[in-house]
Amino acid sequence: MHGADPRLVLGLHRSRHHRDILTAALDLGVTALDTAAAYLGFRSHSVLAETAADLLPKFTLSTKVGFFPGAGGAEHSLDPVRLRLAIERAARELGREPDTVLLHNPERSLLGMPPAMGHALLGSACTALVDAARDGLCRTWGVSSWDTRPLGMPRVDGLPSPDVLMVRAGFLVDIGLLDATAVLRNAWQAGETWGMSPFGGGDGQVWEDFDPRPFLQAPHDGLSRVQAAFRTAFHLPSAAAVAVGTDNPGHLAQLVQALGAEVDTTAVSQYLRALHRRRQS
Numbered sequence: 222m223h224g225a226d227p228r229l230v231l232g233l234h235r236s237r238h239h240r241d242i243l244t245a246a247l248d249l250g251v252t253a254l255d256t257a258a259a260y261l262g263f264r265s266h267s268v269l270a271e272t273a274a275d276l277l278p279k280f281t282l283s284t285k286v287g288f289f290p291g292a293g294g295a296e297h298s299l300d301p302v303r304l305r306l307a308i309e310r311a312a313r314e315l316g317r318e319p320d321t322v323l324l325h326n327p328e329r330s331l332l333g334m335p336p337a338m339g340h341a342l343l344g345s346a347c348t349a350l351v352d353a354a355r356d357g358l359c360r361t362w363g364v365s366s367w368d369t370r371p372l373g374m375p376r377v378d379g380l381p382s383p384d385v386l387m388v389r390a391g392f393l394v395d396i397g398l399l400d401a402t403a404v405l406r407n408a409w410q411a412g413e414t415w416g417m418s419p420f421g422g423g424d425g426q427v428w429e430d431f432d433p434r435p436f437l438q439a440p441h442d443g444l445s446r447v448q449a450a451f452r453t454a455f456h457l458p459s460a461a462a463v464a465v466g467t468d469n470p471g472h473l474a475q476l477v478q479a480l481g482a483e484v485d486t487t488a489v490s491q492y493l494r495a496l497h498r499r500r501q502s
């Protein structure tokens with residue numbers, strides 16, 4: 222049994238939602254879970270409640286709203302009324318209020334919209350989440366964005382500042398996206414940044430060609446390339462926590478072990494400078 226470490230958030234996007242990974246997480250001190258109304262074909266909340274009702278109170282739980290079941294699959298909406306109903310439904314399905322509710326990929330509804338209209342729509346969506354937190358439907362609220370670039374267009378000046386901004390993290394994130402995230406983060410002054418998807422959801426093939434271990438401070442106790450990639454993701458961009466997915470308790474144990482390593486932030490800065498130079502040339 223490990224002490225709880227809030228830096229690792231177990232993300233359920235690709236998860237089978239089996240109970241064994243949740244019990245393994247608790248044993249390893251992983252006490253933060255991230256899901257979404259849309260995960261597992263819109264059944265994530267109810268399946269969690271069915272299979273792990275007794276475990277859920279032991280986790281801090283974040284979920285996301287913004288996608289809704291539609292005729293041709295999932296449809297996206299920032300309609301504040303729909304968002305409010307989705308937050309209420311989440312608490313009902315889970316059998317408890319989530320700790321944090323995140324607006325799920327708001328850029329999906331903003332793409333191609335005139336900036337003033339986008340600003341108003343994003344503002345009313347944020348206000349729906351602020352109101353939900355005020356009414357006790359969650360403790361904190363935030364925004365989870367796969368692509369922060371379209372969020373720069375409507376600008377976020379004057380909009381409520383999220384408690385959490387969840388963004389893509391790690392070596393697989395394009396420098397243009399990292400820059401857009403930095404601009405957004407500055408403008409929005411979110412309370413905390415959480416990284417997500419440090420392996421890009423992929424099969425790990427890329428780490429056979431690229432060794433990120435030089436980004437760790439020595440000695441790094443024989444950590445693997447995957448562990449180094451995960452640990453360094455906390456600095457690309459700098460994040461208080463990183464949401465990562467696995468159904469494999471052994472993999473989760475490796476990720477927990479990687480938290481003990483320190484990252485060479487000078488090497489990370491040099492790497493970012495090199496990417497910027499390459500982009501400008």
Ligand SMILES: NC(=O)c1ccc[n+]([C@@H]2O[C@H](COP(=O)([O-])OP(=O)(O)OC[C@H]3O[C@@H](n4cnc5c(N)ncnc54)[C@H](OP(=O)(O)O)[C@@H]3O)[C@@H](O)[C@H]2O)c1
Nearest residue numbers: 232233234365417418419420421422464465466467468472
């Ligand atoms: N827009 C959004 O809001 C959004 C979008 C994407 C992701 N997210 C959040 O971020 C979380 C993670 O994203 P993700 O699942 O897409 O991507 P990810 O965490 O980058 O990758 C998950 C993949 O990495 C593998 N993996 C994990 N640990 C490993 C290890 N130690 N060794 C080898 N392979 C390992 C997993 O395979 P195994 O199961 O075999 O370990 C799984 O296939 C999501 O669950 C969600 O919470 C949010």
